[in-house]
Amino acid sequence: MFSVLWSQLWGWFYIFLFRPFIKRVLHFVTGECELIRIAHGYETGTLRTQRLEKCLSLSRSRYLRGVVSTDTDIDEAVDQVFYYKHLERQKHPLFWGILKVSLLQITGYQQLVAEVEARRKTPFSSDNSEHESDLMKLWNNLNPEVALQSRISSQWTDIGFQGDNPETDFRGMGIFGLDQLVFFTSKYPSQARSLLSHSQHPTKGYFFAIVGINITSLLYHIFKTGALKTHLYNLVPRKPSIRDLHEVFCYLFYEFDSFWIKENPRDIMEFERIKNKFQKEIEEMLQDSTTTLQTPFQKAKTS
Amino acid sequence: MGLLALLRKLKSTQEKDLRILLLGLDNAGKTTLLKFLASEEITNVAPTQGFNIKTVQSAGFRLNVWDIGGQRKIRPYWKNYFENTDILLYVIDSADRKRFEETGMELQELLEEDKLHGVPLLVFANKQDLLNSAPASDIAEGLNLLKIRDRPWQIQAASALTGEGIKDGMEWVIKTVKKK
Numbered sequence: 150m151f152s153v154l155w156s157q158l159w160g161w162f163y164i165f166l167f168r169p170f171i172k173r174v175l176h177f178v179t180g181e182c183e184l185i186r187i188a189h190g191y192e193t194g195t196l197r198t199q200r201l202e203k204c205l206s207l208s209r210s211r212y213l214r215g216v217v218s219t220d221t222d223i224d225e226a227v228d229q230v231f232y233y234k235h236l237e238r239q240k241h242p243l244f245w246g247i248l249k250v251s252l253l254q255i256t257g258y259q260q261l262v263a264e265v266e267a268r269r270k271t272p273f274s275s276d277n278s279e280h281e282s283d284l285m286k287l288w289n290n291l292n293p294e295v296a297l298q299s300r301i302s303s304q305w306t307d308i309g310f311q312g313d314n315p316e317t318d319f320r321g322m323g324i325f326g327l328d329q330l331v332f333f334t335s336k337y338p339s340q341a342r343s344l345l346s347h348s349q350h351p352t353k354g355y356f357f358a359i360v361g362i363n364i365t366s367l368l369y370h371i372f373k374t375g376a377l378k379t380h381l382y383n384l385v386p387r388k389p390s391i392r393d394l395h396e397v398f399c400y401l402f403y404e405f406d407s408f409w410i411k412e413n414p415r416d417i418m419e420f421e422r423i424k425n426k427f428q429k430e431i432e433e434m435l436q437d438s439t440t441t442l443q444t445p446f447q448k449a450k451t452s
Numbered sequence: 453m454g455l456l457a458l459l460r461k462l463k464s465t466q467e468k469d470l471r472i473l474l475l476g477l478d479n480a481g482k483t484t485l486l487k488f489l490a491s492e493e494i495t496n497v498a499p500t501q502g503f504n505i506k507t508v509q510s511a512g513f514r515l516n517v518w519d520i521g522g523q524r525k526i527r528p529y530w531k532n533y534f535e536n537t538d539i540l541l542y543v544i545d546s547a548d549r550k551r552f553e554e555t556g557m558e559l560q561e562l563l564e565e566d567k568l569h570g571v572p573l574l575v576f577a578n579k580q581d582l583l584n585s586a587p588a589s590d591i592a593e594g595l596n597l598l599k600i601r602d603r604p605w606q607i608q609a610a611s612a613l614t615g616e617g618i619k620d621g622m623e624w625v626i627k628t629v630k631k632k
Contacts, residue, residue, distance in 0.1 A: 318499050419502060420502035
């Protein structure tokens with residue numbers, strides 16, 4: 150009770166008195182506002198974008214706070230920050246560019262949250278021809294030489310679905326789970342097939358598709374908490390896209406497979422324990438602001 | 453030891469641990485039920501591989517709920533979790549009529565297990581929020597529940613998504629355990 154009150158009091162004190170005071174002193178000494186000090190004081194990447202994000206969202210100006218969740222044109226938003234701060238674009242061209250990239254990343258992340266939610270909340274439907282053709286694509290990517298006998302078939306369990314009809318397995322991850330599996334198996338078919346063969350090991354195996362959906366669930370979790378900002382802000386100086394998230398899925402699935410083998414599980418009943426341990430390691434990695442989640446084969450394909 | 457810690461210790465010794473086993477076919481809604489009991493977010497459940505366990509406090513009891521994956525290839529592992537079970541919760545997707553026979557056979561096998569002998573059974577006729585779900589009475593008949601003589605049993609119409617019927621079911625659990 151007291152500690153809650155104390156931390157609230159301290160938070161208030163920090164935002165309204167201490168922080169403005171320090172900012173004013175620094176402004177006086179350096180002759181620059183905090184945004185410019187951050188922009189010029191850090192290298193391109195997560196740390197800079199996150200500092201700018203924090204600085205703007207703690208601002209006393211409602212307008213500046215609103216900039217981090219704007220959905221208007223970014224050039225216009227940057228111009229307005231300049232106007233508000235009495236800055237001129239000609240005098241601070243570098244800062245203008247930095248602020249623009251950071252705002253693209255910050256607002257892009259939030260827009261991506263909405264985009265992912267829309268896909269996740271779309272349930273797999275056998276009436277939807279696009280869903281059906283994606284499901285077939287998944288089969289063909291993994292088994293180019295084996296034909297599926299019929300749409301309802303026990304063959305689905307060969308690639309790690311739970312039963313004869315994969316439909317219900319997508320559940321809470323919706324069509325987003327299928328999107329990610331199709332992306333991985335289409336873009337990196339040899340890696341995907343090598344994972345599939347590991348998954349079919351008689352004792353140390355796992356269920357490929359279901360593990361994939363659980364990996365999507367893990368990704369969704371670290372994306373929603375904001376932990377993935379580290380990776381996405383480091384990765385590209387632009388608005389992050391849903392394909393960037395699919396690449397993270399490829400990384401996580403590939404790394405999980407190695408992790409699983411290294412853990413030498415007794416059987417599949419160890420899955421939750423090992424998955425939680427894996428998730429913890431990933432979350433720890435993302436605490437380091439220099440982290441990007443990419444496998445060597447992904448780096449080779451992008452460069 | 454401070455007074456507060458002493459009080460806490462006194463309180464915890466009064467709480468009785470219960471082991472609850474949550475079984476049923478894949479996609480029956482076991483994990484959603486577990487998450488509902490633990491007051492967690494239920495909209496993003498993925499299929500369970502292996503098992504989940506959560507501890508929930510209720511009416512002076514500490515319920516240790518074991519949620520075991522339901523897919524056919526995992527069912528052989530169910531028996532590893534039978535020992536010392538206080539209550540068996542069996543979850544059924546009331547809208548998946550095509551699999552009533554399969555779920556009935558699995559339940560029958562469970563009732564014949566030595567290690568589950570006399571363990572009270574609560575059947576959750578889940579997914580009652582769906583329009584095409586079968587009523588609990590039809591399911592009880594289909595599963596031959598009325599013939600069970602060797603243990604207390606109950607069927608409860610429920611929806612783990614809306615929470616309907618869960619509280620009633622858990623009250624039956626507590627009442628039954630207290631009688632034992």
